[in-house]
Amino acid sequence: MIHVPAEPQGAFPDAWRYCVGTGRLDLALRHDYQESLRLLQRDIGFRYLRGHGLFSDGMGIHRPYEWQGARHVHHSFTYADQVIDALLDAGIRPFLELGFMPSGLASGDLTVFWWRGNVTPPADSKEWAALVRATLTHLIDRYGVDEVRTWPIEVWNEPNLPMFWLDTDEAAYHRLYEITAHTVKEVDAGLQVGGPAISPGADEWLTGFAEFAERRKPPVDFVSRHAYASGPAQHVPFGSHQTLAPAGDLLDQFAAPRRVLKDTSLAGLPVHITEFNSSYCPDNLIHDTALNAAYLAPVVTGGHAHADSFSYWTFSDVFEEAGVPTAFFHGGFGLLTHRQVRKPTYHLYAFLARSGEELLARGDDHLVTRHRDGRVAVLAWAPVDASGETPGPDGHTLRLSVPVAGAEAFVRRSSVDEERGNAYTAWRHMGSPRSPRPAQLDMLYDAAEPARSHARVPVTGGRAELTLTLARHEVTLVELTPVEDETPPWWDERRLLGGNPAP
Template sequence: MTAWRHCVGAGRLELALRRDYQESLALLQREIGFRHIRQHGLFSDGMGVHRPYGHGGERRVLHSFTYVDQVVDAYLALGVRPFVELGFMPPGLASGDQTVFWWRGNVTPPSDRAEWAALVRGTVAHLVDRYGLDEVRGWPIEVWNEPDLKDFWQHADQDAYHDLYEAAANAVKDVDASLQVGGPALSPGADDGWLPRFAEFVAARDVPIDFVSRHAYTSGAAQHVPFGVHQTLAPAATLLEQFAAPRRQLAGTALAGLPVHITEFNSSYRPDNPVHDTALHAAYLAPVVAGAGDLVDSFAYWTFCDVFEENGIPAALFHGGFGLLTHRQIRKPTFHLYAFLARMGDQVLARGEDHLVTRDGTGRVTVLAWAPVDHTGRGPAVAGHRVRLSVPIGQHAGTAYVARSSVSEEAGNAWAAWRELGSPRSPSARQLDALHEAAEPARRHHAAPVAQGRAELDLTLAAHEVTLVEVTAVHDETPPWWDDARLLGGPGRAAGSGSGGRDD
């Protein structure tokens, strides 16, 4: 039930030094609370870790952790820990000049294998020295990002990646054998032979590996417009098929049975697709987030906020960014999907194609329900979808308090409000206030009768609605003298009509 919470993605590591990023992460941790955070760029120039210099006529290398320490200190203070990604190649160690992204992460192999191993060993040793072995043992360490793609690894050379992985994994274990190391963080498009070949390599050479990782996205080719794209989407169930792929591909290999982490997932792989900002997106992902824990050990939403610059600096507040939050911490509908999950219990009572029912230690029952989504966009959004449930309550009779929070096309949809405001690229203070208000879920409540230990729910969902229903048994403490009829000084109930208390 908590695989969705294990990790979340973020923009490159140096962005964590920015105020907007830090404020967004603090909000995320207050309302959702992820355990780990993963991002690119640990060894890129912006973090200044690998510092070659000359002295005494020799080339030497200083490993500097000034910015790394600031970032990790801030993370631990907020209750989130690194899911470490080793990459990209420091320019002073790179064998070529191929880069990726606006911020130019170098994606070539190291010019010196021993120096690469020393960089990994020195970085991990520093983390252990500063934060303690018991702490860092809990931080997965992933080697590189999508080496099966030419954009992320020169020529997508699998043999070169194997060499990179072997040097890094052995360097991690040189620090301490109990540290977790894994990979290969494959893209959704990796051919079915990539992972089995990797398994054969690490088994043949007895290379350390503690977990397997890959990514998952469901969007088609980008249809470009200025400052954005549009894309087709495959059915959301395609994400679940991608999540299940590593265990299927590794069956019968030496890596069968290892933990599987989906270290990136979303609908679109583009940081400028407006679908990310919509209510449709939350309803589209709801069945995935509610059910994928049966398939993998974790799946990390990419990303937690729109402080993200792979395609350059965003040109508008809403720009189709990956984030659960925009700049300035406006909550998107998909943020609320995660926030709703964070309020659910840890005991799963029921799961269906449009709902998840849980209970917590206090007996509170929670229901997450979602409207169906036409991923093709060819028909109108489905409104009026009904979910009928009978939920167990910890008392035989009486009433239950039913609280419902919802986001949909009409509620908790700041993107729709932004469009109605004329899509202001740089909203004024008053407009920002309006957008924050529009991002609030619709909330309502009522009392429901409890009969034979159960309360009946009949939920009608609006278009693209995701709703959280919390059901709590009522222990009535209304004083016997209370009479609603006398609220404004009236005569009260007629004799024989019953004593005071709640009116039904």
């Protein structure tokens, strides 16, 4: 029996809710994307959204033209305004990633993704600076300086990888960062700028970034890094398979920037993990499973000890880096499928959104929080064998003594596992239809509903005892509310059919 203390350890930080990822930004022009975002914000309520492609051709901001024999550049914000309006209307702010390179400003033809984001340095640094300046000035004019000052600004994405930055030229990235950061501060000194947004396995770039910052003194307001726990991809047609490190490896990655930078001039800056997930492939079916939710539960409940934020990559399968998806469930990064079917990991986040402000206890398989009105929330998860050598235990039992006020508590339990609250399993049972028909979609929406139960338990000495048995890869939320019994004294359910109860 785990004795949960009545006195809180402190506040439960919501670093897990600070930011979430998305596909390229112009996807926000789509109706289904906006519907997904509204559902996400209703159930979870993230504060920021980060995505690629602000300066890519699909957004149409950088528009060079010829006039009277001379080259000029027009900056157009038609799509940018619509995208950011849609985000703010949904109750979420942009975490601005400055990239990729507009084709009219690029120094080369190297691109990444199906939608061909250019990943070469600018052919003209002054023109790049003018693009950054014009964009931020426009945003301030439209949304106000106080608002835009709250939007973090990240310079580029994973420049340590050749697919994202020509020749992984570190010195060239530092030049880009320096030009960009100074331009940001010239627009307004209160704007927040940071980087280097590196992928896992390249922490030497953090050291190099710190040395560059010490030498050149560019503005740096935060440090960013990405975290994934999967091994090399084993490709099949329209899919990938990968090994998986233990979940603790992700927490180690979250902790890396503070560890690496502790004796540098960047020590003490906020650390943002601007992408994380189990797999880095957008076609790995693990993302669709209950295993993914149970695997990530200890990460999202404990990551605040290592980073100021950690952004799940991504909120929706409206995402086209590897091309238009070929099947309804295809291993996409999203918490939601196309058409807003909720995955088990979505429910992990939705359960967390119902946690309390006070942290009472956290263990390897549970998190206990309390709301200010006395309600207690217990989030629990079954252990995952990330090696794949075993399927994981059929049942996992957790016994808790929980502090609750009153004489009795109303208990509500919501669960997802391999069968319940799991539309992916239902879809597999259907025969994996690539384009589900309307009736099948309705079944998938129903299958995605968590299993729910309720009960009433006694409270003795200010405590309620819970015994929770979790199925394989289950994530469950148990909410305990003190009962204020308002049953009238004449009510007797034994007389529902009009008879007299036995004495």
